[in-house]
Amino acid sequence: MTNLSHPTLPGALPDKRQVAASFSRAAASYDSVAALQRAVGMSLLEHLPDPLMPSRWLDLGSGTGHFSRVLAERFASASGVAVDIAEGMLRHARGEQGGAQYHVAGDAERLPLRDASVDLVFSSLAVQWCGQFASVLAEARRVLRPGGLLAFSSLCVGTLDELRASWQAVDGRVHVNRFRRFEDYQRLCAASGFELLGLERQPHVLHYPDVRSLTHELKALGAHNLNPGRPAGLTGRARMQGFLQAYEAFRQPQGLPATYQVVYGVLRKPQA
């Protein structure tokens, strides 16, 4: 697999093998630091129309399988498939009680599933790692049965801007993962052939006592900077000091903020 570049992203996304390796390494630490991911996934579940009775669901980018277990409880008579690009995450998920019946290694842009084989595609905070969101939409549409739903959450431009701006004050290097614009999600969803039931953006702001707590958490999640163009090796003491000082300018009474701009989308595959 090669680096991905996409006209709607300002530059290239990380190589998918690096994404898979990084998340595999993070499988053991992920759950302990995934407060935002929990909150976003729960909020995505609340976006699902009620009643909903899928006979087969897909948890796409399932990670440690937390939401596969929630889906299995919620849709007790259905069977579930978990797909993730990181083998380490799938291994971790398989080791837990409950959740999906099947754990399959695969890429959201080329799903290893048959046409019209699921009724619900649930994907929380995974597709921001995909360079071609149009391919994710096309694949979700292919594997869904007519009338089936795609519910996704993702991140868009504005995410981790405090971190980005603080590095910007020090050097011009790529220190923070890149994100698609919300307008691109709107455009790509509108062109997808899905019926759009809802698409919105909501800021979630987390607070940290210091910058190291934030960067350690990103690493424990496997979501630290993997972009091509990121600086290699150690950051010099003076640049690091400048960076920490720049981030301090954002400090609020609750601590140092890290803003996530979360996109929530719910789409239905037309019946015809």
Ligand SMILES: C[S@@+](CC[C@H](N)C(=O)[O-])C[C@H]1O[C@@H](n2cnc3c(N)ncnc32)[C@H](O)[C@@H]1O
């Ligand atoms: C931030 S975690 C979210 C995990 C889980 N959905 C949750 O909310 O806890 C992102 C997951 O997406 C997976 N992922 C990244 N790119 C992917 C791709 N192209 N296809 C499938 N999974 C992918 C990663 O390996 C990782 O497990």
